[in-house]
Amino acid sequence: MSTPETKPAKAPQFSSLKFTLAPAKTDDCCCDGECASTVAENLPDARYSWLVDGMDCAACARKVETAVSQIPGVKQVKVLFATEKLLVDADNDIRDQVERAVTAAGYTLRGENAPKTEQAPSRLRENLPLILLTLLMVISWGLEHFNHPLGNAAFIATTLVGLYPVARQALRLIKSGSWFAIETLMSVAAIGALFIGATAEAAMVLLLFLIGERLEGWAATRARQGVSALMALKPDTAVRVRGDQRETVAQQDLRPGDVIEVAAGGRLPADGTLLSPFASFDESALTGESIPVEHSAGERVSAGATSVDRLVQITVTSQPGDSAIDRILRLIEEAEERRAPIERFIDRFSRIYTPAIMVVALLVALLPPLAFSAPWLEWIYKGLTLLLIGCPCALVISTPAAITSGLATAARYGALIKGGAALEQLGRVQQVAFDKTGTLTVGKPQVTSVVATAELDENSMLALAAAVEQGSTHPLAQAIVREAQQRQLPLPTADNQRTLAGSGIEANVNGQRILICAAGKFPADAHQMQIEELEKAGNTVVLVTREETLLGILALRDTLRDDAREAIDTLHTLGIQGIILTGDNPRAAAAIAGELGLDFRAGLLPADKVTEVTALNAKAPLAMVGDGINDAPAMKASTIGIAMGSGSDVALETADAALTHNRLTGLAQMLRLARATHANVRQNIAIALGLKGIFLVTTLLGITGLWLAVLADTGATVLVTLNALRLLRMKLR
Known part of the structure; x- marks a missing residue:
């Protein structure tokens, strides 16, 4: 059962990172091992959370949201597809109803700390429906060549076998409020094809649909691998030291003040302070820094870091669920909620687009025969084909697939971006304003x-x-x-x-x-x-x-950062201009600006920085990079604020993005990735709409039919997903 928690005020986004990341379809109930009938305390304004099993794509997340939103008492519901988490805000205990609604929609819930109740099915079992339908199609084609009536009957049987799970899921989704799901469109098209005698194409429609579903599931798994790898960085157990005694305990049982021991090659299960005199840690999984980092006794080390060369002892400093990795995962979840404007537009558009396409398909099937005495079967066939062409799957996934991949890639290189909206703004940046101390300089004068x-x-x-x-x-x-x-x-x-x-x-x-x-x-x-x-x-x-x-x-x-000149030169190659905005005196600012070849404004109070940023922002989109409390207002006034990972809590919380590894060269990498993500989104939308437009024309001209329509939809979905996954392999160095 999900554990309720009193809903807190909005948590800071990056504030806790500064201390750790710088040198952020079963129908059974199984939630935390408790039965759904367990009575929980009725908490006002509580938040409940689960993990959802069985989601293959971002459209599945919307289906779960729709099902849960129908429940009385639910104030807000959100499915975070990257981490497979369902969050529900309600004014009373609605856990039983949520579990029933999600199960009725065809998915399974479990508690956040509960393991899956069943082992993952084998590949053979997982692909058995697809293999069975493929065999039936081959048999039907063979019979069709020898005996048409027998072959026709075989195609009908094949269609019914493939239709059963699809229609069953369509009915489930209709009951839960999702009237225009892809399953509904496929069911209508397949049944309609049977009625007009296009039995072979009806069966082919369902076979191609199942192939598309498997490909989407594979692509979704690949897209979530970055998050899954991050979740796997924390070991499940730890060795706790008490006096001369050592005991193995669960990672979630560690508390601040506990002393733990980590062997060479082992990962830290929690944030902590090094007790050993010195040690080297591989922090690449968290910061993207490939070279091991030396730490001395008393210095902080993040969860997920690997002790490179020796057994070390660490004093735990983080609460359960609040380590560096946990905070990054929360940032990724929060990022999903901050969708890019283009993503929100596509989502709204698709909600109108699907029912509109169904109406157009109906008109195509009825108007020519009624108004112009055209052949009924021919135009019903075209209407059914148009119905499949109108499936919005590829369009719906085109933007979130690219943005999720972009955010995951940024995190891998030590850049945390607060969602699609921030990523979109980054792609528009044409100039960058830098604070001096702690940003362009080492910050240790x-x-x-x-x-x-x-x-x-x-x-x-x-x-x-x-x-x-x-x-x-x-x-x-x-x-x-x-x-x-x-x-x-x-x-x-x-x-x-x-x-x-x-x-x-x-x-x-x-x-x-x-x-x-x-x-x-x-x-x-x-x-x-x-x-x-x-x-x-x-x-x-x-x-x-x-x-x-x-x-x-x-x-x-102070001295310049080692990578400051390289970072500024790289920005110039991207066509981005830079300027220093500092509260320091003009002579000290001029010395740094002269070394970097930048313009500068010196002697600025926080209000003066805001004035300068506002003026610069009016000319072209500007990013403000800083690390101090006095930089926070200017960050807020800019198109996008970027904080150095070692910066103050206020700067990190105000910023839209952060360079957790504290390397200025990461700024150009972040901007390059943002531009690549936007290009990827535009490509995906062009693929999705372009293929639909082509097949719409060819269908109305009678050139293409049902099975090609499904191939076009499935192909477009797979193409946009694979195109988005290219961002995961993008090299930023």
Whole structure:
């Protein structure tokens, strides 16, 4: 049985990734091992979830949604095809009704942690209906060549054998609210063909339909392989260490604080902190980084990483269901809900298109005979053919197949994109705005100069600044604290710390207000020449003040990321222009911009960044790349916001995409993939509509018939799916 949970507020999308991903047809009831009759607590506004077995394509997901949406009390229902998950929001306990409705529609539900009740059927058993129908077709063709009446009877029998499961599923779907499913169209066409004497074609229609269903199932499995591989990264069990005792426990039984042991070649079952002095981990499955990453004691390591060369001990830090892998899976699920505008349009169009085609097919079958005394059998045949040509399967799957493949490929290369809408926006980007510190630079600046300007010596002034900056995640703040620690300075106690967005930070130390701010935010005329000299050297200068008195000057300098030049050059080859938007001083910004050949705007507050982004965005679609709290408003104002994986929680949550591996070269890869995905979508729509248009004309001219109509529909569906799967093999490096 599905476990209810009180529906929480919308979860942050990327916020928890920063700590872990940078250097995100049986009719039996079997849900979590409990019977459907178990009475559960009646929770208001609860969310229920299951896994759905038996879905072969994205259209199956819609059928399940339709069946569940008919239940009274259901507020919202969503099937996430990539992870085969059904989510239902309701104001009362509707689990029994949901299970009955889904079973009646021909699918099976089970709990998220429950194993499948049966082993996967063998290939022979799975393909037995198709093999049987193929044999019957061969026998019927043979009999037809020797004895027409006997062959005709054999084709009728073959049609009835193939029709039974299709018509049975069609009736199930009609009862659950899906009136215009492909099964319904196939049943009507096959029965109609029997009535007009086209028995061979009726049987061929069903055979081709079954072949198409098997091909769609195979393609869907391939499309889900990326997600399945991700789910398989976490081992089911772990070795927990308690004192001198070691015990094997289920992965979901691990709790924060547990110490686990992972052998060389083993994968981490949860996020944790390394206890061993040092070790190398293969994190390629999560970040796309092919080179093992060295970690020292105390550093965080993500679930799914593989210990390369030694036995290691890890302290678990993640709650069950909240590891790095779990968060990426949630992002993929949330991405499915954020469908691209073109996908939403195709979905709405297909809902009108199918019944409209049925009406047109009926008119084609009736009007010529009634109005112009045309032959009944000929035009009924054309109407039935048109009915099959009008099947929307290929059109419906054309967009989601490509977008799902694109999102899966992006995740494999360490780029997380929040759905089809974000992917579509990425494909339109013509210019990119970069924050400087932590984005184009390493984000770990070092203190290069300490100048005392009042009664305190350098070390005392530095200790005051470090006390105020303690606990801050800003790279400059962390550099000041590191410098004080390296000098082994005792730090006084600071309280009432308050961040001044875009300006600095203040706190009380020994009852006095200490402010640390950017040069230019505090009058320092007597030392202006000294500040300018430091800035000309590419330093960022901050001032330390106490009660309106300047205590000292700190100069810090950051270095470019190793891949910054390569990333900018690659963007230029894609025809994308770049600009730096930074709160740093113009001289420090000019030094970085000069090395990269970029334009820049410096000394910007968060509001100024929004103004610049809005102006640039009005000229051409712009992506804003950043990592700090002060970048979040600008990200929101841009066409699409992209966060570095090591960025602040606010930046990661605001962004539409994130580079979890923290490599700037991933930006060009992401944009190239987005463009390829859009091209793929356009190709798929052209294939789906083009084939239908061709066969529509040839049918009305009497050139093609029923079996070619099914072949066209099945062929189009398979072609668009295979075309979409090309994105999974796309090389971005």
